[in-house]
Each structure stands twice: as C-alpha cells, then as structure tokens.
Amino acid sequence: MKDSHGRVIDYLRISLTDRCNFRCIYCMPEEGVCMMGHDEILRIEEIETIARVATRIGIRSVRLTGGEPLVRKGVVDLVAALKGMDGIENVSLTTNGVLLSEMAGDLKEAGLSRVNISLDTLDPEQFTYITRVGKLDSTMRGIDAALEAGFNPVKINAVTVRRLDQDFLAFAKLSIDRPLHVRFIEYMPVGSSTGSDGSGWDRTDVIPSEELLQIINERAVAQGLPELVSARDDDKPLGWGPARYFEFPGAKGTVGFISPLSRHFCSECNRLRLTADGKLRPCLFSDREIDVRTALREGGEEAVYNCFLEALNLKPDDHHDKVGTERNMSQIGG
Ligand code: SAM
Ligand code: SF4
Numbered sequence: 437m438k439d440s441h442g443r444v445i446d447y448l449r450i451s452l453t454d455r456c457n458f459r460c461i462y463c464m465p466e467e468g469v470c471m472m473g474h475d476e477i478l479r480i481e482e483i484e485t486i487a488r489v490a491t492r493i494g495i496r497s498v499r500l501t502g503g504e505p506l507v508r509k510g511v512v513d514l515v516a517a518l519k520g521m522d523g524i525e526n527v528s529l530t531t532n533g534v535l536l537s538e539m540a541g542d543l544k545e546a547g548l549s550r551v552n553i554s555l556d557t558l559d560p561e562q563f564t565y566i567t568r569v570g571k572l573d574s575t576m577r578g579i580d581a582a583l584e585a586g587f588n589p590v591k592i593n594a595v596t597v598r599r600l601d602q603d604f605l606a607f608a609k610l611s612i613d614r615p616l617h618v619r620f621i622e623y624m625p626v627g628s629s630t631g632s633d634g635s636g637w638d639r640t641d642v643i644p645s646e647e648l649l650q651i652i653n654e655r656a657v658a659q660g661l662p663e664l665v666s667a668r669d670d671d672k673p674l675g676w677g678p679a680r681y682f683e684f685p686g687a688k689g690t691v692g693f694i695s696p697l698s699r700h701f702c703s704e705c706n707r708l709r710l711t712a713d714g715k716l717r718p719c720l721f722s723d724r725e726i727d728v729r730t731a732l733r734e735g736g737e738e739a740v741y742n743c744f745l746e747a748l749n750l751k752p753d754d755h756h757d758k759v760g761t762e763r764n765m766s767q768i769g770g
Contacts, residue, residue, distance in 0.1 A: 437494040439718075439751040446496045447707040450483060451769025452508040454712050458532050459568040460556075462595055462623060462637070464766045466568060476713045480510045482732055484517050486710060489740040491523030493748065495708075497675070499528045501769045503712065506535035512542045519547030526675065530554065530593070530770065533578025534570065540578070540585035550675055551582050552591040558606050566600065583614065589673030591617045591692075596643045604648060605655040608664070611689030617673040617681075619692035620648055626720065627764030637759070644698035649682070652691070656684075664691055678704060702754040708747050709769050716747045721755035723762045 439445050454472055456464065478486070487498060498518055505511055506529075518527045528550040529543065536543075536553070543551070555575050557563050563572035582590045594607055604620070611618050622645060625637040643651075653663040664682035667690045672681045678701035679692035695701075709717040714729025726746050731739035761768070 437748060439748040441751065441753045443703070443705060443751075444494070445706055445708060445748060445751070446494050447499070448487065448490050448495045448497070449499045449501055449707060449709045449769050450487070451502050451710065451712040451767075452483070452500055452505040452511060452514075453477065453503040454767045455507055456502060456504040456532070456766055457507060457534055458504065458570045461566055461568065462597060462765075463627070463770070464764050469764060469767055472713050476729075478710075478712065478714045478729060480514050482714070482729070483514065483710075484521075485732060485737065486714075486728060486740055487518055487524070488521055489737050490708075490744060491521065492741060493744045496523065497526040497528070498524060499530060501530040503766050503769075504532055504534075505529060506531050506539055512539065512546045515543060515548050516546040519549075526550065528552065528675065531578070532567070532570070533575040533582070536578035537574075537581040540581040540587070544585040544587060548587070550589060550591070551587045552593050553579055553582065554593045554595075555579070556594045556597075557600070557602050558610075559603065562600065562602070579616070583616075588615060589617050589675075589689075590615070591619055591673060593619050593621055595623055596620050596648060597623045598641045598643050604652050605659070605661075608652050608656070608684070608691045609661075611691050612684055612687045614688055616689040617692060618689065619679050619694055620645065621694045622697045624696055624720075624765075625759040626761050626768065626770075627766075639759075642697055645680070645693035645695040646698065649693060696755075697757070700754060702752075705751075708744075708751070711763075711767065711769055716743055717768060718747045718751035719755060720768065721758045721761060722752055724750055726750070 526549040530552045533553040556566050560572040610616050623642050667681035667683040679694045681690045681692045683690045715725035716728045717725050726743045728743040731743045
C-alpha cells in the first residue's frame, strides 16, 4: 500500500525490548532508560498478530531491533513464526552481536534472512568507552559466528561521531578480506542521551558522508591502498536500502554510507516502526505515535488494521532536519 505521499510502505521495524546489555553513549543515558513494565511490553503473540495484520497493508520485510533484540526471551521462535507467515519475505535483525556467538546457528535455522551488527570502533578501549560496559571481543566473536552460520550479507553498522575520532580506514578495510559490508551512519539527533560523560548530540559531531568518503580515500592513498570506487550492482548486499555503496577494487565486501542528515532519503522511505510498548511510529524523527497495543487489546485485529491505515496517512513527507525526539533510539527501535 502507498502512504499519503505516494511511497510504497513494505517494511516494518519491530522493537522487541527497550532493554540492552550495552549503554552506548549516543543511544541511552548511562543509568539506562526507565524500563517499561511487563504489561506495557507487547507479548510475543501480540507481536505476531500485529505483524500478520501488517501484511494486509503490504508489509513484506520485518527487522527485529531494540534495545538489544537478542536479550528478549522467545526471539528465535518469533523469527520462525514471522518467517512462516504468508506475505513476509524477509526477517532480519539488528544486534550489537554479543549474543550471536551462542545464537547465530539457531537464528539461521529459524529462518532469519539477514543480520546487521553494530560496531563503531576496532579499538578495545574506545569500544568500552562508547558502549560504557561492552568488550570488543564479544562483538567480534559475534561477527565470526554470523559468518560461520552462513549469513549473507553480514552488514556492520558504524555510527560516526566526529569527537570520537574513530579510525574509519581500519573499518573500511574490514570489507577487503571477508564478505562484510561496512556501513557508516551519520550520528542522528534522536532522544536526549545526556550522560554525565558529556554525551549528547551536537551538530558539529555529524560527519557528512561526502566528507567521510574523502577522509577514507585520503588515508587509503597515504597507506598505498587504492581509493574506494562505486560498487557494482552485483556486489551490493541484498536489501541495500538507503545506503550508497563503494568498494575497494577486488574486495569481498563493500563500504556503504547512510546519510539521513546530509542526504535525506525521506522520499524513498518505505518503513514504519513498532515500539516495544506497542506504538506505531510513522517517522523516526517525529514523536507522533499510534497506540496499537491498546487497539489490539481492546478492539482486536480490525482496530490494529485501522492503526496501520492511520500510520500510512500520518507519515510525513520529510523529517525537515528536526532535531531531538522524546524517546531515545533504544526505546524507539533503531
Ligand atoms: N542493540 C542493537 C544494536 O545496537 O544494533 C539494536 C538497536 S540499536 C538502537 C540500532 C542501531 O541504532 C544501532 O546500529 C545503533 O548504532 C544505532 N543508533 C543508536 N543511536 C543512534 C544515533 N543517535 N544516531 C545514529 N544511529 C544510532
Ligand atoms: Fe544497546 Fe544498541 Fe543502543 Fe548500543 S545502540 S545501547 S547496543 S540498543
């Protein structure tokens, strides 16, 4: 189905929980977020029902996210249920990777189509600084496990924050020897994320993708490497969405740039979001939400269907550089 601006909406991101085993500085405050009560969170069966109704408006792909989706009990069975649903073609996952070393095989068997792993630095100390509690090794083991389980593509999502001075070339080089698709994402003004360690979005922290491409190429040349070139369509990972892809000649993977701020992709936006507490969110940057949980509990499936119609109607044409949202990324479902 199309929204009121003529865009086909076929993609639903489902947040399974607002909880997380990390506390990334750009995503949630140090003390964590005020956890949702048991009854506020959608039950797994409720998520299944909402997804089934979503197929009626044309949703074909779902992505499980959070918080950390792999800490939610029942996630493997949910993947299997969603994958078996008429109308659903792809079920994918965004994770910090920590639990993949024990779960990748089961997720693959359950029918998970694709996995994105978030990783912002290859420096162990910086990793612990950014995640506040995480260990680089745990995420690296998760990446190995995803490749071993046969996931293809495996995408690595790195948020770029100027003041962190990440080693972007080291990151891009991850794509050379293994079929990893590294994607750099501009730091987005979502939530308040105000840690005592000075975290919090600031426009000067955004590195526009064009500038980043130039930085990586300059550093590559300084190390005797070739520059990145536009990726051939055949080499781009499936489900390429809003990223622009490049590659080092002969590399097994690619390097992508996702530019929600410097190059809005609102006109191609095909997604809706479902928060863990059952709110349908037509746009990441808008706090307008539709209470699908109450609709389901009090009105049943037809009421849920009407929520989807309302979401299609309310989806804005563009985020117009709006800065800040009431809820953090971990609560909305990034
Ligand atoms: N915990 C999982 C993970 O980290 O992959 C899934 C949820 S997390 C909120 C989803 C994605 O949102 C991650 O890739 C994370 O880096 C990204 N993210 C969180 N806050 C962000 C921000 N302010 N700007 C850009 N990306 C952000
Ligand atoms: Fe957790 Fe993901 Fe947010 Fe990091 S980005 S705090 S891993 S939800």
